[in-house]
Amino acid sequence: MKILVCVKRVLDPQVKARVKADGSGVDLANAKMTMNPFDENALEEALRLREAGTAEEIIVVSIGGGKTEETLRHGLAMGADRAIYVVTDEVLEPLAIAKVLKAIVDREAPGLVLAGKQAIDDDSNQTAQMLSALLGWSQSTFISDLKIEGESATTIREVDAGLETIRVKMPTVVSVDLRLNEPRTLNLPDVMKAKRKPMDKIELDSLGLDTANRLTTLEVIEPEGRAAGVIVNSVAELVDKLRNEAKVI
Amino acid sequence: MTNLVIVEHDHNEIAAATLNAITAAQQIGGDIDLLVAGENCAGVAEAAAKIAGIATVKLADDTIFAHHLAENLASLIVEAAGSYSHVLVAATTYGKNVMPRAAALLDKAQISEIVEVKSADTFVRPIYAGNALATVQSSDSIKMITVRTISFEAAAAEGGSASIESISGDGDSGLSTWVSQAVSSNDQIDLTTARIVISGGRGMQSSDNFSMLQAVADKLGAAVGASRAAVDSGFVPNEYQVGQTGKVIAPDLYIAVGISGAIQHLAGMKESKVIVAINNDSDAPIFQVADYGLVADLFEAIPELEAAL
Numbered sequence: 001m002k003i004l005v006c007v008k009r010v011l012d013p014q015v016k017a018r019v020k021a022d023g024s025g026v027d028l029a030n031a032k033m034t035m036n037p038f039d040e041n042a043l044e045e046a047l048r049l050r051e052a053g054t055a056e057e058i059i060v061v062s063i064g065g066g067k068t069e070e071t072l073r074h075g076l077a078m079g080a081d082r083a084i085y086v087v088t089d090e091v092l093e094p095l096a097i098a099k100v101l102k103a104i105v106d107r108e109a110p111g112l113v114l115a116g117k118q119a120i121d122d123d124s125n126q127t128a129q130m131l132s133a134l135l136g137w138s139q140s141t142f143i144s145d146l147k148i149e150g151e152s153a154t155t156i157r158e159v160d161a162g163l164e165t166i167r168v169k170m171p172t173v174v175s176v177d178l179r180l181n182e183p184r185t186l187n188l189p190d191v192m193k194a195k196r197k198p199m200d201k202i203e204l205d206s207l208g209l210d211t212a213n214r215l216t217t218l219e220v221i222e223p224e225g226r227a228a229g230v231i232v233n234s235v236a237e238l239v240d241k242l243r244n245e246a247k248v249i
Numbered sequence: 250m251t252n253l254v255i256v257e258h259d260h261n262e263i264a265a266a267t268l269n270a271i272t273a274a275q276q277i278g279g280d281i282d283l284l285v286a287g288e289n290c291a292g293v294a295e296a297a298a299k300i301a302g303i304a305t306v307k308l309a310d311d312t313i314f315a316h317h318l319a320e321n322l323a324s325l326i327v328e329a330a331g332s333y334s335h336v337l338v339a340a341t342t343y344g345k346n347v348m349p350r351a352a353a354l355l356d357k358a359q360i361s362e363i364v365e366v367k368s369a370d371t372f373v374r375p376i377y378a379g380n381a382l383a384t385v386q387s388s389d390s391i392k393m394i395t396v397r398t399i400s401f402e403a404a405a406a407e408g409g410s411a412s413i414e415s416i417s418g419d420g421d422s423g424l425s426t427w428v429s430q431a432v433s434s435n436d437q438i439d440l441t442t443a444r445i446v447i448s449g450g451r452g453m454q455s456s457d458n459f460s461m462l463q464a465v466a467d468k469l470g471a472a473v474g475a476s477r478a479a480v481d482s483g484f485v486p487n488e489y490q491v492g493q494t495g496k497v498i499a500p501d502l503y504i505a506v507g508i509s510g511a512i513q514h515l516a517g518m519k520e521s522k523v524i525v526a527i528n529n530d531s532d533a534p535i536f537q538v539a540d541y542g543l544v545a546d547l548f549e550a551i552p553e554l555e556a557a558l
Binding site for chain 1: 343348377382423486487513539
C-alpha cells in the first residue's frame, strides 16, 4: 500500500503570533517555521505502518511557496520515500487545498491518506474531511488509534464525550490527533540522506483547478489582552478575594 | 436569509452547544429551521420544536443516522441545504467532523468557529490559537459555518411551537460503521457548561493526585479539567482536555493548578471571567492571564483550599 501524508508549513507552535500593524495578517517575516505538529504525527504513523509491513511507500505532499521545500525535506528526513511539492504563492483555503490534494490522489492512487486534524495557524480543521468528501471515501477524524485490516481500518476517534471506535472502508482519509504517537526526532545522517530523495515540483496552475478563494480577509487584529491580576499571599486571601471581591464562589 | 441549524443530540437530549449555534443564526437574521437526524429521535425533534423562534424542524429518523456517521449525515445536510443561505452547527467534535464534508460536497467554503456575526456575510473567527482575530467576508451562496459556543449565549429552549417535517436521506453510504463508544469517566459535571472549572497540569504529577482537585470541585460544584500535558502524561483521559486541541470553555471561575500556561492551553480558557493560577513557579506564563495568582506548592495549597471552602 502507498500512503500519502499531507503536511503544512506553519509558524512554530512555541512562537506567539504577532499581528501586523496594518491589520492585514500575522507577521511571518523571519519567524521560525516548522511542520504542523499534527502532520508530524500523521507522518510518524505512516512510517510505523511501513515498518510493520503494512505500507511500502510513503509520499509527503505540501502546497505553498517560499521555503515549503524545507518542510518537505524535514518529512523526507523523518523517513518518507519521496515528496510532492505543489508550488504556489497564493494562500489557499482548505476547500482549494482539498481539490489540489484530490488531484494528487488521482495521480498516485494511495490506499490511505493521513493528515493532521488541524493546522495550528488558521485552526480550520477542514482539509481531511473535505478531501474525503471530494474523493467519495470514508473518513475518520481526530484519531488516536489506527489499525489497518485489509479492506477496512478500525480507528479510535477522540470526541467530546470520550473515545469512539469506528470501522471505515479502505481506501480512506484519516485526520490524526496528537496522542496517536510520539514523532521521532531527526538524526544527521537522515537529514543528509533526505537531500537526495526525489521531490516532484508541480506548478499549481498546471493542475487546471478552480482554487479561487471564497473568503476575503478584511482585517486581522490582536484580541484584547487581560488586565494584569494580583498575586495573593495565602489560600485564605485567595478564598476571601473569590468570595468578596470577584464574588464567584 | 434562511438559516438551517444542525441539532446535535444523544437521542435523548439536545446538546447545549446547539442553543449557542441557534443564537448565532438569530444574529444573522431571517428564518431559522433545525435539522434533527438520528434513529428513534422524535422526542428530540419535539424538544427542538419548542426552542423559541424556530420555523420548522426537519426530522430524518433512520437507522443510518443512529451514530451520526459523517458520510451519511453530510449527504443529508447537502440535500437539505439547497434552500438555505446559511447552514450552522456548533463547533464541537460532532460539528467539526461533518460540516467540512458537507461543505466540500456543496463546493462551499467553511467558516470555522465564528465568534462574532458582523453581518450576514461577514464573521470574526480566531486564528493562531486565538492570538489573532480575523474578520472574513464570504462570497459563497450558502455560508457553511461552525460556531464557537462560548461566544454566543444559549437561545431559549422553551417558548416556540415549530412544525415538524419528516425528510429522508440518501441511504447508507456503506463507507463506515460504528463499533463502540467508551463511556466517559468524566461524568460528574459537563466541562463545557460548568460555571466553575478546576484544571490540573503536569504539576499534578499523577493520576491519583487528581482526586485532590475532585475534592475541591465537589465543594464548589465544579467540573475538573486538564491541560494537554496532564492528558499526555496519562493522568486523565482526553475528554478532560482544555485548550486549542481540546475543549474551549469560558466558565465564571477557572482555577489552573500546576499548569504552566502554554499558548495552546490559554487558547481554551482565556475567555473565562475570573482566572486563578496556583503554581510553584512564579515565572509561569499562566500568571500573566490570571486575575489571582498564588505562588505555592499545590500539594499544600489544594488541601488547604478544600478545607477553607
